[in-house]
Structure formats: structure tokens, C-alpha cells
Amino acid sequence: MLFKRSRSLYKEAQKYIPGGVNSPVRAFKSVGGVPVFIKSAKGAYLTDEDGNTYIDYINSWGPMILGHNHSNVVEAVTEQMQNGFSFGTPTELETEIAKLITSSVPNIDKIRMVNSGTEACMSAIRLARGYTSRNKIIKFEGCYHGHSDSFLIKAGSGVATFGNPNSPGVTDGTAIDTLLAKYNDIDSVKSVFEKNRGEIAAIILEPIAGNMGCIPPKGDFLLKLKQLCEDNQSLLIFDEVMTGFRAEMGGAQEFFDIQADIVTFGKIIGGGMPVGAFAAKKEIMDYLSPDGKVYQAGTLSGNPIAMRAGYTTLSILKNDLNIFHRITQTTKILSEELKAIFEKAGIQLCINQCSSMMSVFFGISEVSNYDDASKADHEMFNKYFHFLLNNGIYLPPSGYETWFISDCIKDIEIEKTLDRSKKFISSI
Numbered sequence: 285m286l287f288k289r290s291r292s293l294y295k296e297a298q299k300y301i302p303g304g305v306n307s308p309v310r311a312f313k314s315v316g317g318v319p320v321f322i323k324s325a326k327g328a329y330l331t332d333e334d335g336n337t338y339i340d341y342i343n344s345w346g347p348m349i350l351g352h353n354h355s356n357v358v359e360a361v362t363e364q365m366q367n368g369f370s371f372g373t374p375t376e377l378e379t380e381i382a383k384l385i386t387s388s389v390p391n392i393d394k395i396r397m398v399n400s401g402t403e404a405c406m407s408a409i410r411l412a413r414g415y416t417s418r419n420k421i422i423k424f425e426g427c428y429h430g431h432s433d434s435f436l437i438k439a440g441s442g443v444a445t446f447g448n449p450n451s452p453g454v455t456d457g458t459a460i461d462t463l464l465a466k467y468n469d470i471d472s473v474k475s476v477f478e479k480n481r482g483e484i485a486a487i488i489l490e491p492i493a494g495n496m497g498c499i500p501p502k503g504d505f506l507l508k509l510k511q512l513c514e515d516n517q518s519l520l521i522f523d524e525v526m527t528g529f530r531a532e533m534g535g536a537q538e539f540f541d542i543q544a545d546i547v548t549f550g551k552i553i554g555g556g557m558p559v560g561a562f563a564a565k566k567e568i569m570d571y572l573s574p575d576g577k578v579y580q581a582g583t584l585s586g587n588p589i590a591m592r593a594g595y596t597t598l599s600i601l602k603n604d605l606n607i608f609h610r611i612t613q614t615t616k617i618l619s620e621e622l623k624a625i626f627e628k629a630g631i632q633l634c635i636n637q638c639s640s641m642m643s644v645f646f647g648i649s650e651v652s653n654y655d656d657a658s659k660a661d662h663e664m665f666n667k668y669f670h671f672l673l674n675n676g677i678y679l680p681p682s683g684y685e686t687w688f689i690s691d692c693i694k695d696i697e698i699e700k701t702l703d704r705s706k707k708f709i710s711s712i
């Protein structure tokens with residue numbers, strides 16, 4: 285495969301954009317090589333600037349659950365554009381999407397729209413702090429909640445990929461209020477509570493971790509977290525930026541039948557436009573400005589074009605609830621068959637799969653927290669990544685990321701992925 289135009293575009297981009305990218309993991313720094321510049325996408329496929337096409341397992345890092353450029357979404361957004369791009373005033377559409385989300389997700393009465401997952405999580409912890417009048421939060425090693433200061437302490441995603449878990453620029457004063465625990469290790473959480481009695485505002489976590497690769501919660505881990513929060517009058521925040529409207533219509537809360545106190549969203553709720561949101565019961569949300577004293581705002585929040593893309597995407601999901609089961613099945617088949625192929629060839633690996641998220645970890649048999657994920661053979665993943673890329677399959681460019689399966693991935697795409705994986709095995 286030729287990447288001639290991508291190469292020259294990357295060279296040019298590096299002159300004007302740090303690292304040539306507007307978000308670090310896109311730069312292929314950990315897998316090496318030149319990032320592919322994408323020109324267009326449709327359904328399950330991406331087309332790059334050199335005319336190469338790829339089966340897409342990133343799906344814009346989650347939002348494109350329906351596949352790319354779904355005709356209903358395109359039509360709705362095109363129609364909306366005729367009315368103007370942004371007003372900075374309330375619109376009826378914002379109430380419509382708020383109704384749709386609050387009626388689909390358990391345990392939330394009100395929702396506030398923002399422009400990214402980072403903003404959603406940053407605002408959620410401010411709200412939790414305001415509500416509880418406490419300062420400290422517990423987060424898990426390897427979980428990523430965006431790039432706001434409080435979260436850049438042993439974070440996942442690009443922060444894990446580049447091996448600099450504690451970013452320069454985050455002050456000690458901020459870091460001191462973020463307490464760390466180990467994912468899937470309830471004793472590590474208990475011990476943080478014991479050492480900080482009456483000081484914990486909230487636990488924030490990805491109910492299915494996706495930023496240290498895909499790591500599902502084990503056994504009754506989530507239930508025990510909820511119990512600990514109740515015992516300590518702390519809030520439980522589910523960061524559903526990845527899992528919201530993916531695990532189920534009601535997200536991970538519905539999938540695991542566990543209720544959180546505050547829920548954050550992003551990705552799918554914007555249908556590919558830059559949107560985030562946070563939501564909770566009325567008692568908590570009423571602490572937020574302008575009703576309450578916890579301040580939070582946004583010039584472009586609730587932007588009509590973004591709301592229309594999100595509303596249309598969520599409506600399509602709501603009218604076809606079987607989709608969640610369907611894409612979970614696809615993901616299960618892909619992960620089970622891949623595992624069988626590698627194991628048959630004597631290659632040790634762990635494939636974690638939960639709903640329509642999955643990750644491949646080479647050289648290790650179980651991955652249930654960040655330490656395990658870092659012990660995986662990332663060199664081998666990088667080789668696998670490039671082999672597939674050169675054969676028309678685009679995986680997330682890091683072993684610390686999750687593959688997102690869209691509703692456009694069908695048997696033919698699965699077959700090709702399995703076939704190219706067999707060829708990869710023969711090549712090594």
C-alpha cells in the first residue's frame with residue numbers, strides 16, 4: 285500500500301500543528317510510521333488521501349456506532365444547517381434531546397450539554413464537590429476522563445500510550461485531591477476511603493474501562509463501589525463517554541443494572557459532532573448554575589447542528605434497540621474467532637470483550653487492570669497493527685485502546701479481518 289500523500293501531508297502538518305495532530309494518539313507515535321490522513325468515510329470503511337480503503341475499527345473512537353455518514357443523520361444535519369449554525373439562545377431541540385436522553389437512561393432527571401467528554405467529566409466532579417462540600421475524588425489507574433488537570437494522574441489512553449502518566453503543568457495542589465485506586469481491586473478503594481474519611485466527594489470510573497485497552501469490571505466490583513459510596517456519603521460517577529448508548533440504550537447502568545449518581549456522556553450522543561453531557565437526579569443537577577451555585581457554561585453548548593446529529597443518531601438507536609445485541613454478537617464472534625486463530629498458532633494472548641468494545645493483548649493471559657495492560661507485548665501489537673493497516677484494516681494505533689464495532693461491520697468485514705490475521709501469523 286502507498287501512503288505518499290499521507291506522508292507529505294504529515295510533513296506539512298508538523299510545521300504548523302504540534303506533532304502534526306490535534307489529538308496525540310492520532311500521531312502513530314507508539315506504533316511508529318506515518319499517520320494515515322483520511323479524506324472520507326462511508327459505512328464500515330475509511331478512505332485515505334492516497335485512495336486506500338480500510339475497514340474501520342476506531343469509528344472516530346466510538347461515536348460512529350451506526351457506521352459513517354448514515355443517510356438519515358446526513359439528511360437531518362443538512363436540513364438543520366439551512367436554519368443557521370449557532371444562536372447562543374435556547375432552542376426547542378435542546379429540550380427534545382434532553383427528554384430523549386433522560387427517558388432512555390436510568391436514574392437521571394436533568395442533563396447539561398457541553399462540547400466534549402473532557403468538559404463533561406470536569407464539570408461532573410465540580411458538581412460532585414459542590415454537592416458534597418468535599419474536595420477529594422477517587423479515580424482508577426489507567427482510566428481516562430479527558431485532559432482536565434484533575435484527571436491527568438496515572439491516566440489511560442494517549443497518556444498511557446506515551447508513558448507520561450503525570451503531565452507537567454498539573455500543579456501539586458490539584459494532584460493532591462485526586463486519589464488513585466486499582467481497577468477491579470475493591471480493597472485498594474477501601475483503603476483510600478479509610479485513609480480519607482469524610483473527604484471523598486466522588487469515585488469516578490469507566491464502568492467498562494476502554495482507555496487501558498478494554499477491561500470489563502469483574503464480578504461485583506461495581507456493586508461494591510456503589511456500596512462503598514453509599515456507606516461514605518460519596519457520589520458514584522459513571523463516565524459513560526464510551527459506554528453511553530453503546531453498552532445498551534441506558535448505557536452501563538442498564539447493562540450491569542447498577543445506578544450511578546452522576547453520569548457523563550460524549551461520543552455517540554453527538555453522532556460525530558463535538559458533544560458531551562453530564563446528568564443526574566434533579567436534587568444534584570439543581571446545584572448547577574443558573575439555579576444553583578456550581579458554575580458551568582459554554583458558548584457553543586447545545587449547538588443546533590450538533591444537537592440534530594445527536595438527536596437523529598439516538599432516535600435511530602431507540603427505534604432499533606436490537607442493535608445493541610447485534611453489535612455485541614458481532615464483537616463476540618470477532619473476538620472469539622481471533623482468539624482461536626492465534627491460540628491455534630501457539631501465540632499467547634488475551635482478548636477482552638464487553639458489549640461492542642474489545643482489545644487484543646499479546647503475551648499475557650489475563651488483563652484486569654492497568655498493570656496487566658502494561659505487561660502486554662506492545663511490540664507485537666504494533667506489528668499486528670501495521671500488518672493489518674497495510675492490508676486495509678484500521679485498528680486503533682495503540683495497544684492501550686479499545687476497538688469499537690459499528691453496526692456496519694458485517695460477516696464480510698469479519699471474514700477479511702480473520703483472514704488477514706491468519707496471514708499476519710504466517711508472516712511472523
Ligand code: PMP
Pocket residue numbers: 345399400401402403405428429430431441490494495523524525526550551560
Ligand atoms: N472519558 C472517556 C471514558 C473517554 O474515553 C474520553 C475520550 N476518549 C473522554 C472522557 C474525553 O472525551 P473528549 O476526548 O471528548 O474530551
